[in-house]
Amino acid sequence: MPLAILLSRVLDRGVVLTGEVVIGVAGIDLLYLGLDVVLASVESLNRSGPRPETAQSLARVPGIDR
């Protein structure tokens, strides 16, 4: 499963039984920006190598290998 689809499913879909839910990873407001698109962009940048100004934000996404 592509990472973007995986994260959009596991973070944004599924049964919710408690009031507290995860809506973001590493401070990215996923609900506002559209999770699929943001993370697809992160994946693309990851593959092509981040530009200097994006390296810092990518470094804050835990678990994404660079």
Place this chain on the structure above:
Amino acid sequence: MGWHLYCVGPSGLPLPAVPGIDGTSPELVRVGSTVACVSACDARPEPTVARIRSHHAVVRAACARGFTPLPVRFGQWFASTETLAERLGGAQDALLRTLAAVRGSMEFTVRLWSTEARPATSGAFQGAAAGASSGGAPAANGAAAGAGSGTAFMRSLARRYGDERTARELGLRHAAELARSLGPLVRSERVEEHPPRDALAAPDGQLLSVAHLVPSEHSGRYREEARRFGATRPSLRLEVHGPYPPYSFVT
């Protein structure tokens, strides 16, 4: 002891034979007519890609033996077995209804792109995307930077919103045709449009995504039919992903 919850299944759900988050062993806790698949966890786990992959692996493993449990969103943590039982017990009717709705089915995602050239709006659009990728405020900054005047800025916004409408209508039309073409192979459908006014939406021409709930025995035929649908439409690029646990059909 606290519990991280992966999925909720019907009684008889077998224990998934894969590691849970942080290498924990998943366990089953029976509540009423349902079974909760959980891992012991002292505190609410922070989301990381590794944990999210583990969460999904447990849910997928629970689906692998002929059961369709309800996948639970990452981050559902309960401080004690009593709290878990209270929450699940109080939602039994809804959980059992949803379990019946997805029984024997899995989710596929179809992503649709237009291969036709975008209309000429894209100055604002590309400016917006560039602004977003460099961490700036996406839409307004990108458009304003290239426009140079208030009138030009408003015109570029109007063109951009016109593009979004056109892409949305085109995407919905293709999704409806796809649903007709797949017919009884699909039990249920969720169209996932990009959020309106999302400056990053579809910079590569993606129109929308559609989630389909497909009976497991039709998985192979569904995939073939969906790909055939894409192959007969040169203006469309189509990707089929799945099968997945039915994340989109339980909320």
